Amino acid sequence: MATSRPRLTPPESLHQQIARNIRNEIEAGVLRDGQVLPSTRDLAAQWDVSVFTISEAMKVLMEEGLVVSQSRSRRVVRAPAQPVPQSEYRTSTPHVIFIGGFAGSGKTELGRILARQTGWPILDKDTLTRPVVEAALEVLGMSPNDRESATYLDLVRPREYESLLAATDENVGCGNSAIVTAPFLREFGDAAWIGRISAQMSKYRAQVTLVWVFCDEPTMQAYIRHRGAARDSAKLADWNGYIERIGLDFRPVSPYELVDNSASSSPLQEQAQELLKAILASESE
Incomplete structure (x- = not known):
């Protein structure tokens, strides 16, 4: 597994940060084979960077064979078909x-990369709960994008994770493996919670692996700005304060695998493959 790297400054690696995020979207199946990318100017506007930075990012992706230039203004995603999950x-x-x-x-x-490779279901907290969470917040007289208030943190958030874990339990109870994605900030810092989940999964003889994804601040900020989610507005409005509050040195309190998604690290696809090797190897021990 990759380890944490020194923080990079945006001028040194901004095009690499953008290339990495687009690469991740291709490998995760968000951007599909044959899909036409927005123009250089449109991408520059989306990422809030210069057209030169986008051109440099495209050069990286073209060298990797993930993007093909069909004309000066038309670039197309090239992603090989995802193989059928092996036995x-x-x-x-x-x-x-x-x-x-x-x-x-x-x-x-x-x-998503792990799910595409293995065929295991992916259970993402936002996908499973966001519409209901937003409706609940509005009923409570809050903004549907609130993720900071005591009302959200103490009343709504626990129910989000309850739903996520119920879906996990149902899948694993049917004998399926599962990939579960959420921030897990409180949970990974709580040894008692981790112990309870491990005990719950042991009923099905399931092996539990915790994975923490680290990302350096500039790469993380560039991605959050790009996705433009309303729930991120409070973070971006006080970015320095947000970074101080969360503490990028946070790690789970129980054994875990670390994946480094910083611009300077190996591609996420390669780290996903190494992660799977480690998980499958532990089964035979």
């Missing part, structure tokens, strides 16, 4: 991979 991923007992990380770290992209 090696049909394990004798279920595996549950809990993937945590800060907003914009790349945890969902890692989950």
Whole structure:
């Protein structure tokens, strides 16, 4: 597994940060083979960077064969067909991979890459709960994008994770492995919670793996700005304060695998493959 790297400054690696995020979206299946990318100017506006930076990012992706230039203004995604999951991923007992990380770290992209490779279901907290959470917040007289108030943190958030874990339990109870993605900030810092989940999964003889996705601050900020989610507005409005509050040195209190999604690290696809090797190897021990 990759380890944490020194923080990079945006001028040194901004095009690499953008290339990495687009690469992750291709490998996660968000951007598909044959899809036409927006123009250089449109991408520059989306990422809030210069057209030169986008051109440099495109050069990286073209050198890797992930993007093909058909004309000066038309670039197309080139992603090989995802292979049918091999029998090696049909394990004798279920595996549950809990993937945590800060907003914009790349945890969902890692989950999708693993799901595409293994055929295991991906259970993402936002996908499963966001519409209901937003409706609940509005009923409570709050903004549907609130993720900071005591009302959200103490009343709504616990129910989000309750739903996520219920879906996990249902899948694993049917004998399926599962990839579960959420920030897991409180949870990974709580040894008692981790112990309870491990005990719950042991009923099904399931192996639990915790994964923490680290991402350096500039890469994380660039991705959050790009995705433009309303729930991120408070973070971006006080970015320095947000970084101080979360503490990028956070790590789970129990044994875990670390994936480094910083611009200077190896591609997420390669780290996903190494992660799977480690998980499958532990089954035979």
